[in-house]
Amino acid sequence: MKLHKHWPLLALLTPSLALAGMSDDPVLGKLDVKQLEGAYSEGDTRLNWNIEGWLGTDFHKLVLTSEGSRLDGRSEEQELRLFYRRAIAPYWDLELGWQHEPLTDSRDDRVLVGVSGTAPWFIETEMHLLAGPGTDLTAELSLEREIRLTRQWVLSPEVGLTAHNFSDPNEHQGSGLADLHLELRLAWEIRPDFAPYVGVSWERKLGDSADLARDSGHEVDETRWLLGVRFWF
Amino acid sequence: MSKDNNLAAPSRRRFVQGLALGGLVTGLGFNARPLLAAATPTAQSHPVLSGSDFNLEIGHQIVNFTGKEKLATTVNGSLPAPILRWREGDRVRLNVHNRLDTDSSIHWHGIILPTEMDGVPGLSFDGIAPGETFTYEFDVQQNGTYWYHSHSGFQEQTGLYGAIIIDPKEPEPFSYDRDHVVMLSDWSDTPPERIFANLKKMSHYYNRRERSLTDDLIPEIQRDGMNTALSRRQMWEKMRMSDRDISDVTGYTYTFLMNGQTPATGWTGLYTPGEKVRLRIINAAAMTFFDLRIPGLKMTVVACDGQYVQPVSVDEFRIGVAETIDVIVEPTEQRAYSLFAQAIDRSGYAHGHLTPDPALRATPPALDPAPELTHMDMGMAMDAHGHGEHSSHDMPSMGTDHSLHGMSAPVSGMMHQDHAAMPSGQTSMSHSNHSSMAMDHGVMTHDHAMPAGMQHGSGHGHHGSGHGAVPTYQGHPLSAGMTMHADSEYGPHVDMRAEDPQYRLDDPGVGLRNNGRKVLTYADLRSFYPTPDTREPGREIELHLTGNMSRYMWSINGIRYADAEPIHLQYGERVRITLVNDTMMPHPVHLHGMWSDLETGDATHLPRKHTLVVQPGARLSYLVTADARGEWAFHCHLLFHMMGMFRKVVVS
Numbered sequence: 001m002k003l004h005k006h007w008p009l010l011a012l013l014t015p016s017l018a019l020a021g022m023s024d025d026p027v028l029g030k031l032d033v034k035q036l037e038g039a040y041s042e043g044d045t046r047l048n049w050n051i052e053g054w055l056g057t058d059f060h061k062l063v064l065t066s067e068g069s070r071l072d073g074r075s076e077e078q079e080l081r082l083f084y085r086r087a088i089a090p091y092w093d094l095e096l097g098w099q100h101e102p103l104t105d106s107r108d109d110r111v112l113v114g115v116s117g118t119a120p121w122f123i124e125t126e127m128h129l130l131a132g133p134g135t136d137l138t139a140e141l142s143l144e145r146e147i148r149l150t151r152q153w154v155l156s157p158e159v160g161l162t163a164h165n166f167s168d169p170n171e172h173q174g175s176g177l178a179d180l181h182l183e184l185r186l187a188w189e190i191r192p193d194f195a196p197y198v199g200v201s202w203e204r205k206l207g208d209s210a211d212l213a214r215d216s217g218h219e220v221d222e223t224r225w226l227l228g229v230r231f232w233f
Numbered sequence: 234m235s236k237d238n239n240l241a242a243p244s245r246r247r248f249v250q251g252l253a254l255g256g257l258v259t260g261l262g263f264n265a266r267p268l269l270a271a272a273t274p275t276a277q278s279h280p281v282l283s284g285s286d287f288n289l290e291i292g293h294q295i296v297n298f299t300g301k302e303k304l305a306t307t308v309n310g311s312l313p314a315p316i317l318r319w320r321e322g323d324r325v326r327l328n329v330h331n332r333l334d335t336d337s338s339i340h341w342h343g344i345i346l347p348t349e350m351d352g353v354p355g356l357s358f359d360g361i362a363p364g365e366t367f368t369y370e371f372d373v374q375q376n377g378t379y380w381y382h383s384h385s386g387f388q389e390q391t392g393l394y395g396a397i398i399i400d401p402k403e404p405e406p407f408s409y410d411r412d413h414v415v416m417l418s419d420w421s422d423t424p425p426e427r428i429f430a431n432l433k434k435m436s437h438y439y440n441r442r443e444r445s446l447t448d449d450l451i452p453e454i455q456r457d458g459m460n461t462a463l464s465r466r467q468m469w470e471k472m473r474m475s476d477r478d479i480s481d482v483t484g485y486t487y488t489f490l491m492n493g494q495t496p497a498t499g500w501t502g503l504y505t506p507g508e509k510v511r512l513r514i515i516n517a518a519a520m521t522f523f524d525l526r527i528p529g530l531k532m533t534v535v536a537c538d539g540q541y542v543q544p545v546s547v548d549e550f551r552i553g554v555a556e557t558i559d560v561i562v563e564p565t566e567q568r569a570y571s572l573f574a575q576a577i578d579r580s581g582y583a584h585g586h587l588t589p590d591p592a593l594r595a596t597p598p599a600l601d602p603a604p605e606l607t608h609m610d611m612g613m614a615m616d617a618h619g620h621g622e623h624s625s626h627d628m629p630s631m632g633t634d635h636s637l638h639g640m641s642a643p644v645s646g647m648m649h650q651d652h653a654a655m656p657s658g659q660t661s662m663s664h665s666n667h668s669s670m671a672m673d674h675g676v677m678t679h680d681h682a683m684p685a686g687m688q689h690g691s692g693h694g695h696h697g698s699g700h701g702a703v704p705t706y707q708g709h710p711l712s713a714g715m716t717m718h719a720d721s722e723y724g725p726h727v728d729m730r731a732e733d734p735q736y737r738l739d740d741p742g743v744g745l746r747n748n749g750r751k752v753l754t755y756a757d758l759r760s761f762y763p764t765p766d767t768r769e770p771g772r773e774i775e776l777h778l779t780g781n782m783s784r785y786m787w788s789i790n791g792i793r794y795a796d797a798e799p800i801h802l803q804y805g806e807r808v809r810i811t812l813v814n815d816t817m818m819p820h821p822v823h824l825h826g827m828w829s830d831l832e833t834g835d836a837t838h839l840p841r842k843h844t845l846v847v848q849p850g851a852r853l854s855y856l857v858t859a860d861a862r863g864e865w866a867f868h869c870h871l872l873f874h875m876m877g878m879f880r881k882v883v884v885s
Binding site: 022023024025026028030058059087088089090091092118119121122147148149150192232 | 386437442444473725
């Protein structure tokens with residue numbers, strides 16, 4: 001990852017001679033708490049989070065994301081991703097980096113390659129491929145679109161799909177399509193950068209993954225009610 | 234004629250918010266004394282400095298426009314800065330002392346002067362360091378209404394702007410009994426650096442009029458039917474663009490000011506019924522275009538950008554950022570008139586009272602409906618659907634006979650828009666005005682191949698050479714022809730390119746078309762004097778105003794200033810600059826140091842301007858005589874576009 005070793009410093013050194021300290025492309029940082037929510041189902045309440053922080057310029061950003069959930073004060077799942085995001089088209093970015101799962105001893109760090117951006121019809125799109133160890137591959141697709149009901153109430157349906165080319169019985173991951181997420185959040189956008197929301201999520205394991213879950217006595221689908229907040233700065 | 238600027242209009246009502254600043258900055262350059270404590274009705278006097286020697290002190294000042302105290306950047310403790318009154322023919326000397334803890338500068342906008350007096354850090358001088366004084370000294374060779382502002386950082390947004398009035402040597406070609414400066418601006422409690430960062434992180438942050446289901450779609454379906462309403466949405470949705478994208482920064486954060494007064498306090502200008510009142514309107518906003526009218530009064534436009542024009546009577550005009558427009562009004566009744574300047578996106582307004590008696594207050598009219606962009610504003614040809622504002626009347630496009638160019642014309646007229654499937658069926662290009670704008674393309678030998686120079690950002694495109702014997706008003710290429718885009722306009726930094734940008738000089742612009750009022754357009758402007766330099770331009774430089782709204786990046790020919798080569802002009806040459814707006818918003822483009830003679834079709838009386846507004850998806854052209862040696866700035870005057878949409882112009 002030599003690419004993002006040097007660029008922030010270079011950008012800082014960019015001279016802006018004629019404009020006395022003004023740059024059209026300053027190094028900025030954003031912390032985007034996309035989801036911070038309680039997720040309720042019968043019996044338990046999880047705390048889910050999906051946070052992205054970046055530092056960079058218009059075209060080059062260093063991104064750190066954390067996604068995970070906690071149950072009874074204990075982290076259940078956690079994914080950390082560190083990657084370089086580069087603009088490749090007016091509405092699209094390329095992403096290259098690592099994924100690390102702090103809670104999983106058996107899983108090595110994986111290499112991440114992805115494309116994210118806005119598709120026609122304002123569909124926010126993320127496509128990621130995670131590779132390793134060896135020839136293990138995981139593909140993820142996530143589509144989300146904001147539907148503005150009123151000036152302040154925004155409905156955001158989201159669909160996510162995961163597929164693997166390997167099986168990991170311990171994690172209930174089977175080869176093929178593995179997981180489908182449907183999520184719907186209704187946000188009250190008090191400010192463009194602060195919006196509490198309610199929502200519902202439905203997740204279902206598919207194919208071999210569903211079989212592996214069933215065999216070990218786990219549920220294959222799960223519905224949760226969400227109450228959370230999105231904010232960024 | 235009164236030489237007093239009647240800015241000392243008493244206001245009998247006091248408001249907690251937005252009272253004018255008073256008092257000079259104290260020795261520290263930072264006046265912590267709140268200025269709202271006046272216990273008696275205050276005169277809203279605005280300082281006017283006249284003569285030939287001026288001492289200006291740039292400092293900080295506490296202001297309160299919204300109920301919160303904030304720090305502004307001011308000159309002599311005043312926001313706007315003091316009105317400077319010069320005399321044509323004088324040599325003025327301005328000692329500008331910087332009491333800020335950062336570099337500062339003052340640029341005299343529209344003033345013809347030596348390059349080292351122009352006040353652009355990095356081009357004309359090094360800027361004014363903290364604690365330093367810089368003395369500007371130059372001969373005043375012109376007259377009229379101008380303004381001055383900081384050219385450093387975002388100081389202009391935080392208050393560093395003021396009016397310049399230059400009294401003429403010769404009698405003016407019109408008479409008036411009194412004059413008022415009407416300076417429009419936009420104030421935000423949010424620091425400008427933060428506004429800029431917000432735009433970079435979420436470009437629609439300040440657009441609180443995005444389409445919604447209940448406010449827009451459902452009423453439209455009820456009105457127009459499901460199919461029409463949905464197909465109208467389709468194009469914009471596919472393009473990932475918003476037809477409500479009118480202003481980057483809006484009334485969501487801005488309080489719009491008139492002479493430093495909020496709409497709540499309302500600046501007051503006095504008149505005696507029967508008088509002719511000259512209003513010197515200056516748009517000193519950082520980001521806001523205003524549409525100004527005075528319900529009940531006709532306005533006679535007598536000057537634009539400080540230069541006399543042949544009088545035009547209008548009800549309303551749009552004033553771009555950095556433009557100035559002088560009008561004469563003749564109120565006869567004993568009543569207050571509303572000076573109503575609504576922001577182009579209708580997210581708010583600046584307001585004042587033109588009144589014979591300070592006790593009489595005018596009620597502002599309702600804001601017009603929020604405008605929506607049309608195909609025309611996207612640089613597309615008209616289609617048959619007639620989206621909203623279209624009609625044959627407000628179609629200012631000139632018919633184009635592409636066949637004479639011997640090229641396959643893009644009659645479908647679609648704008649190149651990345652990765653967007655475009656709806657079909659938009660193929661009917663209008664030729665409605667063809668006869669009135671008959672072109673003789675036979676004598677034009679524009680080279681439409683993109684020369685390499687343009688791709689390097691110097692923009693030496695289109696060496697038009699065939700205008701020789703043809704009077705400009707006939708040979709002037711008022712029809713667009715085919716538009717080429719440089720390779721540098723393709724990439725992640727540019728989200729659209731106008732495919733069929735038209736000269737739309739007689740287009741009042743989005744939100745003003747067919748509103749029942751006579752709205753000033755550039756086609757109405759004829760210089761009072763004959764065009765001074767009647768030479769044909771030796772060449773043409775075509776520059777495209779480009780950007781990516783969602784990434785909030787701005788550039789010229791797809792190249793931002795930091796990466797661009799300067800534009801070279803040969804001293805003494807006459808050159809045509811053609812601007813093509815490849816974006817969805819109007820850009821006010823300002824060339825320092827030299828006049829821009831706007832080509833309106835009548836070459837004998839080209840209006841001289843310092844700032845030209847290029848409408849979205851449109852083109853315009855102007856002639857420049859490179860009569861000022863040195864390094865000059867050339868840029869979009871929207872503050873948050875400027876850093877990218879900027880070029881150095883070298884005249885040697």
